[in-house]
Protein backbone atom coordinates (compact mmCIF):
# COMPACT_ATOMS: atom_id res chain seq x y z
CA UNK A 1 0.00 0.00 0.00
CA UNK A 2 0.96 3.67 -0.33
CA UNK A 3 1.89 5.77 2.71
CA UNK A 4 3.13 9.35 3.18
CA UNK A 5 6.42 9.13 5.05
CA UNK A 6 8.98 11.52 6.45
CA UNK A 7 12.38 10.59 4.99
CA UNK A 8 14.34 13.54 6.45
CA UNK A 9 13.32 16.80 8.18
CA UNK A 10 10.96 18.70 5.85
CA UNK A 11 11.14 15.94 3.21
CA UNK A 12 8.12 13.74 2.54
CA UNK A 13 7.90 10.83 0.17
CA UNK A 14 4.86 8.74 -0.74
CA UNK A 15 6.23 5.20 -0.83
CA UNK A 16 5.07 1.57 -0.90
CA UNK A 17 5.02 -0.06 2.53
CA UNK A 18 3.76 -3.51 3.61
CA UNK A 19 0.00 -3.78 4.25
CA UNK A 20 -0.81 -3.87 7.99
CA UNK A 21 -2.07 -7.11 9.49
CA UNK A 22 -5.11 -7.05 11.73
CA UNK A 23 -4.51 -8.39 15.27
CA UNK A 24 -7.26 -10.37 17.07
CA UNK A 25 -8.68 -7.29 18.83
CA UNK A 26 -8.08 -4.89 15.96
CA UNK A 27 -10.03 -3.59 12.99
CA UNK A 28 -8.55 -2.84 9.58
CA UNK A 29 -9.52 0.65 8.41
CA UNK A 30 -9.40 1.75 4.78
CA UNK A 31 -8.40 5.37 5.30
CA UNK A 32 -10.49 8.09 3.65
CA UNK A 33 -9.23 11.30 5.23
CA UNK A 34 -6.42 12.61 7.45
CA UNK A 35 -6.29 16.10 8.97
CA UNK A 36 -2.98 17.88 9.51
CA UNK A 37 -2.14 20.01 12.54
CA UNK A 38 0.66 21.68 14.48
CA UNK A 39 1.94 18.49 16.09
CA UNK A 40 2.34 16.88 12.63
CA UNK A 41 4.25 19.99 11.62
CA UNK A 42 6.68 19.66 14.54
CA UNK A 43 7.44 16.07 13.42
CA UNK A 44 7.76 17.26 9.81
CA UNK A 45 10.24 19.97 10.76
CA UNK A 46 12.31 17.55 12.83
CA UNK A 47 11.53 19.35 16.13
CA UNK A 48 9.93 16.22 17.52
CA UNK A 49 12.12 13.12 17.15
CA UNK A 50 10.50 9.96 15.73
CA UNK A 51 11.75 6.40 16.38
CA UNK A 52 12.60 5.57 12.77
CA UNK A 53 12.88 6.86 9.18
CA UNK A 54 11.05 6.60 6.85
CA UNK A 55 8.22 7.42 9.28
CA UNK A 56 4.49 7.24 8.46
CA UNK A 57 3.01 10.61 9.43
CA UNK A 58 -0.43 11.72 10.60
CA UNK A 59 -2.71 11.15 13.58
CA UNK A 60 -6.12 12.64 12.68
CA UNK A 61 -7.50 9.73 10.66
CA UNK A 62 -10.93 8.51 9.58
CA UNK A 63 -12.12 5.77 7.26
CA UNK A 64 -14.17 2.60 6.86
CA UNK A 65 -13.71 -0.76 8.59
CA UNK A 66 -12.98 -3.36 5.91
CA UNK A 67 -11.90 -6.33 8.09
CA UNK A 68 -11.89 -7.31 11.77
CA UNK A 69 -9.70 -9.49 13.99
CA UNK A 70 -10.86 -12.86 15.34
CA UNK A 71 -12.17 -11.40 18.63
CA UNK A 72 -14.08 -8.48 17.07
CA UNK A 73 -17.75 -8.61 16.03
CA UNK A 74 -17.77 -8.87 12.23
CA UNK A 75 -20.94 -6.72 12.19
CA UNK A 76 -18.52 -3.82 12.46
CA UNK A 77 -17.33 -4.30 8.86
CA UNK A 78 -18.63 -1.35 6.83
CA UNK A 79 -18.78 1.14 9.75
CA UNK A 80 -17.30 4.57 9.11
CA UNK A 81 -15.04 5.40 12.03
CA UNK A 82 -12.94 8.13 13.61
CA UNK A 83 -9.67 6.85 15.07
CA UNK A 84 -8.67 7.94 18.59
CA UNK A 85 -4.90 8.17 18.01
CA UNK A 86 -3.84 8.09 21.67
CA UNK A 87 -3.90 4.51 22.92
CA UNK A 88 -3.89 4.71 26.71
CA UNK A 89 -2.86 1.58 28.65
CA UNK A 90 -6.08 1.29 30.73
CA UNK A 91 -3.94 -0.30 33.50
CA UNK A 92 -2.15 2.59 35.23
CA UNK A 93 -3.62 4.66 38.07
CA UNK A 94 -4.74 7.66 35.95
CA UNK A 95 -6.29 5.29 33.38
CA UNK A 96 -8.18 3.38 36.07
CA UNK A 97 -9.52 6.72 37.36
CA UNK A 98 -10.79 7.64 33.86
CA UNK A 99 -8.07 10.28 33.46
CA UNK A 100 -6.51 8.56 30.45
CA UNK A 101 -5.02 11.76 29.02
CA UNK A 102 -2.50 11.55 31.90
CA UNK A 103 -1.47 7.96 31.04
CA UNK A 104 2.35 7.77 31.07
CA UNK A 105 2.29 4.76 28.71
CA UNK A 106 0.34 6.39 25.90
CA UNK A 107 0.98 5.18 22.36
CA UNK A 108 0.59 8.22 20.08
CA UNK A 109 0.06 7.51 16.39
CA UNK A 110 2.37 9.47 14.12
CA UNK A 111 4.62 10.31 17.10
CA UNK A 112 5.83 7.15 18.87
CA UNK A 113 3.95 4.65 16.68
CA UNK A 114 3.49 4.74 12.88
CA UNK A 115 0.83 7.24 11.77
CA UNK A 116 -2.36 7.04 9.74
CA UNK A 117 -1.36 8.69 6.44
CA UNK A 118 -1.60 5.38 4.63
CA UNK A 119 -4.18 3.52 2.58
CA UNK A 120 -4.85 1.02 5.40
CA UNK A 121 -4.32 1.14 9.17
CA UNK A 122 -4.92 -1.56 11.81
CA UNK A 123 -6.40 -0.05 14.98
CA UNK A 124 -7.53 -1.53 18.33
CA UNK A 125 -11.29 -1.99 17.91
CA UNK A 126 -12.07 0.14 20.99
CA UNK A 127 -10.17 3.10 19.51
CA UNK A 128 -12.18 3.11 16.25
CA UNK A 129 -15.38 5.07 17.03
CA UNK A 130 -18.37 4.46 14.78
CA UNK A 131 -19.92 7.60 13.31
CA UNK A 132 -23.37 7.62 11.68
CA UNK A 133 -23.19 6.91 7.92
CA UNK A 134 -24.95 10.19 7.02
CA UNK A 135 -22.04 12.25 8.43
CA UNK A 136 -20.01 13.70 5.54
CA UNK A 137 -16.32 12.83 5.23
CA UNK A 138 -15.28 16.51 5.55
CA UNK A 139 -17.05 16.73 8.93
CA UNK A 140 -15.83 13.31 10.05
CA UNK A 141 -12.17 14.18 9.37
CA UNK A 142 -12.41 16.97 11.99
CA UNK A 143 -13.26 14.47 14.76
CA UNK A 144 -9.89 14.36 16.55
CA UNK A 145 -9.11 18.10 16.88
CA UNK A 146 -12.80 18.72 17.59
CA UNK A 147 -12.54 16.28 20.50
CA UNK A 148 -9.48 18.15 21.84
CA UNK A 149 -11.50 21.40 21.80
CA UNK A 150 -14.55 19.78 23.30
CA UNK A 151 -12.58 18.23 26.17
CA UNK A 152 -11.17 21.69 27.02
CA UNK A 153 -14.70 23.10 27.12
CA UNK A 154 -15.93 20.21 29.29
CA UNK A 155 -13.02 20.59 31.72
CA UNK A 156 -13.48 24.39 31.96
CA UNK A 157 -17.03 24.14 33.30
CA UNK A 158 -18.27 26.92 30.98
CA UNK A 159 -22.04 26.94 30.39
CA UNK A 160 -24.52 28.70 28.07
CA UNK A 161 -24.55 32.47 28.47
CA UNK A 162 -21.06 32.74 30.04
CA UNK A 163 -18.75 35.39 28.59
CA UNK A 164 -15.57 34.10 27.04
CA UNK A 165 -12.37 35.21 25.32
CA UNK A 166 -10.50 32.91 22.90
CA UNK A 167 -6.87 33.80 22.20
CA UNK A 168 -5.64 32.45 18.85
CA UNK A 169 -7.88 31.18 16.05
CA UNK A 170 -5.69 28.61 14.38
CA UNK A 171 -7.68 25.45 13.72
CA UNK A 172 -7.92 24.59 17.45
CA UNK A 173 -9.27 28.07 18.23
CA UNK A 174 -11.72 27.79 15.34
CA UNK A 175 -13.08 24.42 16.53
CA UNK A 176 -13.42 25.93 20.01
CA UNK A 177 -15.39 28.89 18.62
CA UNK A 178 -17.76 26.63 16.72
CA UNK A 179 -18.36 24.40 19.77
CA UNK A 180 -18.81 27.39 22.09
CA UNK A 181 -21.40 28.93 19.77
CA UNK A 182 -23.12 25.53 19.59
CA UNK A 183 -23.15 25.47 23.43
CA UNK A 184 -24.82 28.90 23.68
CA UNK A 185 -21.67 30.95 24.37
CA UNK A 186 -20.73 33.93 22.20
CA UNK A 187 -16.91 33.92 22.11
CA UNK A 188 -14.80 37.04 21.64
CA UNK A 189 -11.50 36.38 19.87
CA UNK A 190 -8.01 37.87 19.76
CA UNK A 191 -6.15 36.89 16.58
CA UNK A 192 -3.59 39.12 14.85
CA UNK A 193 -3.85 37.24 11.51
CA UNK A 194 -6.73 38.79 9.58
CA UNK A 195 -7.69 35.67 7.59
CA UNK A 196 -7.96 33.55 10.75
CA UNK A 197 -9.92 36.27 12.56
CA UNK A 198 -12.41 36.54 9.69
CA UNK A 199 -12.84 32.76 9.66
CA UNK A 200 -13.66 32.88 13.39
CA UNK A 201 -16.25 35.59 12.71
CA UNK A 202 -17.92 33.42 10.06
CA UNK A 203 -18.28 30.76 12.79
CA UNK A 204 -20.15 33.20 15.04
CA UNK A 205 -17.30 34.72 17.08
CA UNK A 206 -16.75 38.47 17.59
CA UNK A 207 -13.36 40.21 17.33
CA UNK A 208 -12.55 41.54 20.83
CA UNK A 209 -12.19 45.33 21.04
CA UNK A 210 -9.35 46.81 23.15
CA UNK A 211 -11.87 47.82 25.79
CA UNK A 212 -13.62 44.42 26.10
CA UNK A 213 -12.89 42.85 29.49
CA UNK A 214 -14.57 41.21 32.47
CA UNK A 215 -14.73 37.80 30.77
CA UNK A 216 -15.66 34.81 32.95
CA UNK A 217 -13.59 32.40 30.83
CA UNK A 218 -10.43 32.50 28.74
CA UNK A 219 -9.23 29.82 26.32
CA UNK A 220 -5.57 30.28 25.33
CA UNK A 221 -4.81 28.34 22.13
CA UNK A 222 -1.91 30.34 20.66
CA UNK A 223 0.79 28.94 22.95
CA UNK A 224 2.50 32.36 22.72
CA UNK A 225 3.77 32.99 26.25
CA UNK A 226 3.56 36.79 25.92
CA UNK A 227 -0.13 36.58 24.97
CA UNK A 228 -1.22 35.24 28.36
CA UNK A 229 -0.65 38.13 30.85
CA UNK A 230 -2.68 40.71 28.86
CA UNK A 231 -5.41 38.11 28.31
CA UNK A 232 -5.52 37.28 32.05
CA UNK A 233 -5.94 41.01 32.74
CA UNK A 234 -9.20 40.86 30.78
CA UNK A 235 -10.71 38.16 33.01
CA UNK A 236 -13.28 39.05 35.66
CA UNK A 237 -12.26 38.38 39.30
CA UNK A 238 -12.71 34.66 39.93
CA UNK A 239 -12.46 33.94 36.19
CA UNK A 240 -11.10 30.73 34.67
CA UNK A 241 -8.20 30.55 32.21
CA UNK A 242 -7.94 27.30 30.25
CA UNK A 243 -4.55 26.81 28.59
CA UNK A 244 -4.43 24.60 25.49
CA UNK A 245 -1.54 26.01 23.42
CA UNK A 246 1.90 24.78 24.50
CA UNK A 247 5.19 26.62 24.77
CA UNK A 248 8.33 25.96 26.85
CA UNK A 249 8.78 29.66 27.73
CA UNK A 250 7.91 30.88 31.27
CA UNK A 251 4.59 32.71 31.39
CA UNK A 252 5.43 36.03 33.06
CA UNK A 253 2.54 35.91 35.53
CA UNK A 254 3.00 36.54 39.27
CA UNK A 255 1.13 34.91 42.15
CA UNK A 256 0.01 38.48 42.95
CA UNK A 257 -1.86 38.51 39.60
CA UNK A 258 -3.55 35.18 40.34
CA UNK A 259 -4.24 35.41 44.09
CA UNK A 260 -5.57 38.98 44.34
CA UNK A 261 -8.00 38.37 41.50
CA UNK A 262 -8.69 34.75 42.56
CA UNK A 263 -8.23 33.38 39.05
CA UNK A 264 -8.32 29.69 38.20
CA UNK A 265 -5.49 28.62 35.87
CA UNK A 266 -6.06 25.21 34.21
CA UNK A 267 -4.41 23.14 31.49
CA UNK A 268 -6.19 20.80 29.08
CA UNK A 269 -4.36 18.01 27.23
CA UNK A 270 -6.13 15.97 24.52
CA UNK A 271 -9.17 13.98 25.80
CA UNK A 272 -10.15 11.04 27.98
CA UNK A 273 -11.00 7.58 26.66
CA UNK A 274 -13.64 6.57 25.75
CA UNK A 275 -16.22 9.24 26.62
CA UNK A 276 -14.84 12.27 24.79
CA UNK A 277 -14.61 10.58 21.37
CA UNK A 278 -18.02 8.97 21.89
CA UNK A 279 -19.45 12.45 22.62
CA UNK A 280 -17.91 13.79 19.40
CA UNK A 281 -19.50 10.98 17.39
CA UNK A 282 -22.87 11.96 18.91
CA UNK A 283 -22.31 15.67 18.13
CA UNK A 284 -21.52 14.88 14.49
CA UNK A 285 -24.57 12.65 14.31
CA UNK A 286 -26.61 15.58 15.67
CA UNK A 287 -25.62 17.82 12.76
CA UNK A 288 -22.61 19.85 13.94
CA UNK A 289 -20.64 20.79 10.81
CA UNK A 290 -16.98 21.42 11.70
CA UNK A 291 -15.92 21.13 8.03
CA UNK A 292 -16.23 24.93 7.80
CA UNK A 293 -12.78 24.99 9.43
CA UNK A 294 -11.25 22.99 6.52
CA UNK A 295 -9.67 25.34 3.99
CA UNK A 296 -7.41 23.19 1.78
CA UNK A 297 -7.68 19.61 0.52
CA UNK A 298 -4.91 17.52 -1.10
CA UNK A 299 -4.63 13.98 -2.50
CA UNK A 300 -2.18 11.56 -0.83
CA UNK A 301 0.25 11.93 -3.75
CA UNK A 302 0.60 15.63 -2.86
CA UNK A 303 1.28 15.10 0.85
CA UNK A 304 4.50 17.14 0.64
CA UNK A 305 2.58 20.14 -0.70
CA UNK A 306 -0.09 19.66 1.99
CA UNK A 307 2.48 19.89 4.81
CA UNK A 308 3.95 23.06 3.28
CA UNK A 309 0.44 24.53 3.12
CA UNK A 310 -0.18 23.98 6.87
CA UNK A 311 2.14 26.89 7.68
CA UNK A 312 0.30 29.45 5.58
CA UNK A 313 -3.33 28.32 5.40
CA UNK A 314 -5.81 29.95 7.79
CA UNK A 315 -8.04 27.08 8.91
CA UNK A 316 -7.15 23.45 8.42
CA UNK A 317 -5.46 21.40 5.67
CA UNK A 318 -6.39 17.77 5.09
CA UNK A 319 -5.54 14.88 2.83
CA UNK A 320 -8.32 13.01 1.08
CA UNK A 321 -7.63 9.36 0.31
CA UNK A 322 -10.91 8.17 -1.22
Ligand SMILES: [Zn+2]
Nearest residue numbers: 037039060145
Ligand atom coordinates in the same frame (compact mmCIF):
# COMPACT_ATOMS: atom_id res chain seq x y z
ZN1 LIG B 1 -3.80 17.11 15.64
Ligand SMILES: [Zn+2]
Nearest residue numbers: 089092095103
Ligand atom coordinates in the same frame (compact mmCIF):
# COMPACT_ATOMS: atom_id res chain seq x y z
ZN1 LIG C 1 -2.50 4.26 31.44
